Amino acid sequence: MDAIKLLKTDHKLVKELLTQLEETSERATKKRATLLHEIQVNLKAHTTIEEEIFYPAFKAAGRKDEAKMYFEALEEHRAAEDLVLPDLLNTDPGSVEFSGRAKVLKELIEHHADEEEKEMFKDAKELLSKEELAELGAQMEARKAEVIASFA
Template structure:
């Protein structure tokens, strides 16, 4: 699977988790917490592979401005996740904050898929995207097992560096 296909697939998986969260009823705190943990871990691991491999690899010419915005969007997402880590699903603001998180992620995904990924396809060969896809998948598989959400509070001071 190439890099863009992998990242797009991960976008869909998180979107499905947000849908499950929305459908979970009141009084389902355990389910809500489980879904939040899965969403937060997936988003944290996804951000790591983008910031460590994908973004630096495509940080040239036409994508540079888009990537600066992307890491700022990641920072906003991380700050909301950090807030949620200190909350309980029974907290009156928990669902509202989850909705804000979902909206931030949806906006970020839309920009990546409509703009950034198209630019990257013009910059890289299919072979380069395939090799990067393998690297991204390997790192994601490794990171997802480490409860990556727990690292997020340490990453909320400033956006990740691109170089």
């Protein structure tokens, strides 16, 4: 699977999990905990393969605009993964605060994914050949499997 297709598939999965989480009630604490764990694992795997493999290749192939997108994407990862997600993980799943934090995480991820798909991936298709995208995709699939396995 090429790199862009892999990342879009990840985006779709995480968005679906976040939608399911948002639709839960305060009484569904076990379901919330399960969904949150799935989100955490998939988000970590996704951000790892983007930051270690895709983003550096994109930045190296690009111009000044791509470097700007690269650094913006890293900051969006930091906001979601280092600020909002840890707060959510430490919030009682039966609380109203949990619902609010889950919604903020969902909005951050949706904004980030939409921006990547409309801007970064479009540019990447122009800057990188089909062969390069396929090679990146293979590297990313292997690394993603390692990250997911580390949660087991």
